[in-house]
Amino acid sequence: MAKIIAVHSFRGGTGKSNTTANLAAAIALSGKRVAVIDTDIQSPGIHVLFGLEPDRLKYTLNHYLWGNCEIASAAYDVTPTEIKQANGTMFLIPSSTEISSITRILQEGYDVRLLKNGFSDLMQTLKLDYLFIDTHPGLNEETLLCIAISNMLVVILRPDRQDFQGTAVLVDLARRLKVPNLLMVVNRILQRTDLAALKQQVESTYEVAVAGLFPNSDEMMQLASSDLFYLRHPNHPLSQEMQKVAQQVMV
Template sequence: MVKVISVHSFRGGTGKSNLTANLAVLAASQGNRVAIVDTDIQSPGIHVLFGMDEQAIQRSLNDYLWERCTIAEASYDVTPPEIAQSNGSVYLIPSSIKAGEIARILNEGYSVTLLNDGLRNLCKELQLSYLFIDTHPGLNKETLLSVAISDVLVIILRPDRQDFQGTAVTLQVARKLDAPKTVLVINKVLPSYNPEDVKEQISTTFQVPVAGVFPVCEEMIQLASSGIFCLEYPHHPYTDQLRQATAQIIT
């Protein structure tokens, strides 16, 4: 049975794509077949983390939504060597980075039903254990679909008043859509903050479990989306926290 995990944030700049990529890779490191769909069609970017050259993306999620190909034909095997050694697999369905194609989606929209059907077909065709959806920040029809079909909704936020307000709205929507499991991840926490205090405050405020509290990490900033953190720094305390969060999210 495939588990669908949507990673969402109300605002941009929370580190959502980095978190999605690391969670997916760590899930695959346990010998699982994992796929990531970049549904942040307006501002795609998770392909950069996997070192994909934009010129090498011949087919994208956009092409599937325009019925030029099947969704599986828009998938790319981006399995890192370390994960292949563990018998795991990682597939990525990127969104187009071409300005004209982004503009077309914004102008014309797309069929949410077609996207839903594609995600279900992808799970079958690739025989997935986990499907991760990297969503577009905020609330739109794609977000509502992602929440509706997810087994787990991961909401990432920063210790910021605007993020708190947006997260509260997102949780209201998730509850109305009967999301089976929702967890919070708090990112970019300043070193002066006590992680346990932050965790308790957030979980009490929102009445939702917190899967991880991640500090501002200099190595993550220096990496600058040029790789997957848990592979570049396998023994880093930040990676240990990622593993703990992954265990809570995928089980």
């Protein structure tokens, strides 16, 4: 049975989608079958990291939620060459970027229970080892469902006071939903930060293990979401931290 990992942040702009895509790539590079599903239907974007152009998208998650296709029909093979050579596979289930589709979702909504059924069908049809869920920031019905059915929740936050306060609410909610495993990643850490002190502060505040401390990276900014950082800069300190988190996800 595949392992479901939800990657979430209380606020936007934390690097959640980049983290999701790169962790998925790190695990796929170990020869696993991995899918990423973009449930940030209101503001989709993770497809950009995989070079998947909107005009290639015959079906998206939106079409599945409206009953127009099976969810596997919205799964695109986005396996990079390096991962193919390692006998791994990556799929992406994107959300629609069309204004009309986003507006329809906002106006009409959808039955969120379809998401749970879709996840199960996807794991079985694609014979997945791991399913990563890139969530919408904050808290809404679909996010609560994604967290509740996950085997692991990876919470992304920045060393920022607003992030700290909002994340406390999120962690408490995850405990109430009885998520089996909870990890934290602190992203965009400035140089000269006392990493040991920061790690201790976060772990003592939330009583959750910090799986990774991601340094702020000029190279990441230069990529501008045009590629997967982990594959382009495998020896970078940021990639090494990503690998640490990937190993803990696979435990």
